[in-house]
Amino acid sequence: MQLIIDSSGNARCIYDETIPLQQLGRIKIRRGSHVEPIPGGRWIADMEPVDGPVLGPFSMRSQALAAERRWLEKHWLPQG
Structure with missing residues (x-):
C-alpha cells in the first residue's frame, strides 16, 4: 500500500485494508x-470520479x- 503524505500532513492512498487508516486520524x-x-459479459473501469478515462x-x-x-497509482496518487 502506498501512503502519500503532503507537507500539510494530509495523506492519500488507494484504500485497502492493509493499514487500519482510522488509527491515523479522521479519514x-x-x-x-x-x-x-x-x-x-465484459467489464469496464470508468475513472470519471477522478477525471480519468474509461478503461477496457x-x-x-x-x-x-x-x-x-x-x-490510479500512475495518474491519481502521485498528483496530490
Missing part, C-alpha cells in the same frame, strides 16, 4: 472509479480492477 473516503459490467473492456472483472489500480 475521508471517496470513490476513484466505477467498475461495471457492460453488455456481452475486459473479459474479467479482476482485470478491470487491476487496470483501475494501475491507473
Whole structure:
C-alpha cells in the first residue's frame, strides 16, 4: 500500500485494508472509479470520479480492477 503524505500532513492512498487508516486520524473516503459490467459479459473501469478515462473492456472483472489500480497509482496518487 502506498501512503502519500503532503507537507500539510494530509495523506492519500488507494484504500485497502492493509493499514487500519482510522488509527491515523479522521479519514475521508471517496470513490476513484466505477467498475461495471457492460453488455456481452465484459467489464469496464470508468475513472470519471477522478477525471480519468474509461478503461477496457475486459473479459474479467479482476482485470478491470487491476487496470483501475494501475491507473490510479500512475495518474491519481502521485498528483496530490
